[in-house]
Amino acid sequence: MFDSVPMAPPDAILGLTEAYKADPNPKKINLGVGVFQDESGRTPVLQSVKEAERRLIEEESSKSYMPIDGSPAYAGAVQRMLFGVDSAVVAERRAATSDTPGGTGALRVAGDYLHANHPGAALWLSDPTWANHRGVFTAAGLTIKTYPYLDAGANALNFDAMLAALREVPAGDVVLLHGCCHNPTGVDPSTGQWEQVAALLARRGVLPLVDFAYQGFSVGIEEDAAGLRAVAAVCPELLICSSFSKNFGLYRERVGALTVVGSTADATAAVQSQVKTVIRRNYSNPPAHGAAVVATILEDPALTARWRDELAAMRDRINGMRRAFRQWFDDRGVRLNPRGNAFITDQKGMFTMSGLTKDHVARLRDEFSIYIVGSGRINVAGITPGNLDYLCESIAAVI
Ligand SMILES: Cc1ncc(COP(=O)(O)O)c(C=O)c1O
Numbered sequence: 001m002f003d004s005v006p007m008a009p010p011d012a013i014l015g016l017t018e019a020y021k022a023d024p025n026p027k028k029i030n031l032g033v034g035v036f037q038d039e040s041g042r043t044p045v046l047q048s049v050k051e052a053e054r055r056l057i058e059e060e061s062s063k064s065y066m067p068i069d070g071s072p073a074y075a076g077a078v079q080r081m082l083f084g085v086d087s088a089v090v091a092e093r094r095a096a097t098s099d100t101p102g103g104t105g106a107l108r109v110a111g112d113y114l115h116a117n118h119p120g121a122a123l124w125l126s127d128p129t130w131a132n133h134r135g136v137f138t139a140a141g142l143t144i145k146t147y148p149y150l151d152a153g154a155n156a157l158n159f160d161a162m163l164a165a166l167r168e169v170p171a172g173d174v175v176l177l178h179g180c181c182h183n184p185t186g187v188d189p190s191t192g193q194w195e196q197v198a199a200l201l202a203r204r205g206v207l208p209l210v211d212f213a214y215q216g217f218s219v220g221i222e223e224d225a226a227g228l229r230a231v232a233a234v235c236p237e238l239l240i241c242s243s244f245s246k247n248f249g250l251y252r253e254r255v256g257a258l259t260v261v262g263s264t265a266d267a268t269a270a271v272q273s274q275v276k277t278v279i280r281r282n283y284s285n286p287p288a289h290g291a292a293v294v295a296t297i298l299e300d301p302a303l304t305a306r307w308r309d310e311l312a313a314m315r316d317r318i319n320g321m322r323r324a325f326r327q328w329f330d331d332r333g334v335r336l337n338p339r340g341n342a343f344i345t346d347q348k349g350m351f352t353m354s355g356l357t358k359d360h361v362a363r364l365r366d367e368f369s370i371y372i373v374g375s376g377r378i379n380v381a382g383i384t385p386g387n388l389d390y391l392c393e394s395i396a397a398v399i
Contacts, residue, residue: 012131016371025369027390031382032371034183034350036246036314039384046249048307052296056289066285068276070099070257074291077298078257081215082225082240089232093265096272098279099286101254103213103243104136109258110209110239111140112278113271114174121207124175126150126162128375130183130211133176147175150185155343155353157187166197171205177231179212179240180224181349184377188218188348194227202234213243216311217318218348221247236263244294246350247311253290314381318350321383325352328392336399354378360398368394 010018016032035043069075075097079090089095100106114121123142125133126149134144147165151158169175177197182188189197201208208231218224231238244255260275262268279285297303326344329336337343337355344352356364356376364370370391372378383391 013373016373019365020369020371023369023371027387028369028371029382029387029391030371031378031391032373034246034379034381035251036249036318036350036381037384038317039386041382041384041386043249043251046307046310048297048303048310049248049250049293051303051306052293055296056292060292063288066099066288068279068285069097069272070286070291071288071295073299074099074257074295077295078242078259081221081298082212082228082242082259083232084222084225084229087232089261094263094268095259095261096268096275097257097259098272098275099291100241100256100258100279101283101286102245103211103241103256104132105254105283105286106241106243106256106258107133107136107211108140109275109278109282110241111137111142112282113275115141116278117271117274118172118174120172122170122173123209124166124169124173126176126178126182128184129176129178130213133211145173149182150187150353152353152355154339155185155187155337155355156346157189157193159189159193163196163200166200166206167204169204169206172207174207174209174239175201176209176211177227179210179215179228180218181214181351183213183349184351184373184375185353186347186349186351187353189227191226191230194230198231198234201231202236207237207239208235209239209241211241213241214246214349215242216247216308217315217350220315221308221311232261237261237267244290248290248294248297248307249314250290250293253293254287255290255294318380319345321380321388322347322352324385324388325380325383325392328388329396332396334396334399336395350379350381352378352380354395356395356399360395363398364394367398370394 020030078097083089122145124145127146148161210228215224238261240259242257245251260271297307322345326341329341354376361372
């Protein structure tokens with residue numbers, strides 16, 4: 001049976017890391033995979049995480065199975081992060097949260113839930129979007145459609161085109177929105193634009209699915225939830241897929257959450273029962289460790305304060321590199337975009353859509369050992385004070 005199975009193509013982004021590792025050039029730079037790196041290029045374990053792990057090792061008394069949707073303590077902590085400490089959605093018991101293996105696990109469970117319970121619903125993705133969205137939701141059996149998002153000429157949001165397309169989405173379809181730090185563009189709607197989108201989706205009876213993988217990487221935990229909260233204020237039903245890979249640096253522990261919001265507590269309970277059926281048939285119940293780390297941190301005010309400081313330091317480093325990257329080109333009168341370089345510091349989060357073409361990206365890899373994904377998306381967290389000059393000189397040489 002196996003002899004005739006063809007090789008699958010390598011994952012575009014993880015394949016880039018393989019090529020980077022094999023490159024002997026000591027000046028090589030990897031700006032592909034979306035992982036935070038400190039000034040020395042390391043992806044450290046946060047001190048707040050280390051402390052939570054010490055406590056867990058000490059206190060853990062069983063390795064028995066978790067409930068299908070994870071621990072209530074974790075669910076409560078996730079909901080406070082999403083909706084704030086005194087949210088009506090939580091008080092009215094209209095939210096139910098499942099602990100999932102990473103944000104990807106949350107997306108897949110959401111996809112399986114939608115396919116099983118809302119068979120006619122198509123899913124609308126922004127163009128462009130995180131490369132894995134299409135794969136995950138196609139594997140779940142959903143019909144995928146797209147709405148315009150980026151004005152590639154300006155490296156900015158094409159809000160008019162986005163809104164015009166969303167006006168045509170039929171009731172009962174699902175629209176995926178990036179909670180903040182849009183991947184791959186770094187281009188986010190303003191709070192006013194979020195409110196317009198939310199009102200439109202509510203009016204049309206379209207279900208929002210908010211993919212929230214970078215809460216805290218733009219401005220702060222509360223500020224970055226403004227878009228989600230604008231949606232929750234007017235849309236009676238929504239789905240939220242959280243990832244704690246980036247903001248807790250827990251990538252390999254696979255910590256995420258799917259939160260369902262229904263119009264009543266009873267409706268939410270019914271949807272949650274269906275979500276649990278999906279999980280039971282998929283991976284049965286979640287891994288415990290990463291979610292326990294998150295809950296331990298968020299339930300202890302001192303540890304929470306430490307984590308928030310560490311998160312702020314990651315955010316500040318990325319934003320500092322954005323400013324330095326832009327400054328390098330501004331100082332030399334080099335424009336990455338005909339309209340100027342302000343887009344670099346306007347964009348949010350880990351990524352910037354640089355405007356570099358496929359040819360530029362190929363030359364940077366072949367001549368300078370600089371690895372960037374084909375779309376021109378740069379992981380700003382891969383830039384360090386040590387590689388900034390070499391990177392910018394190389395880019396200036398190819399454009
Ligand atoms: C937009 C978006 N959604 C979801 C994920 C998945 O996160 P996780 O690694 O927790 O599965 C990512 C990770 O890069 C992402 O960028």
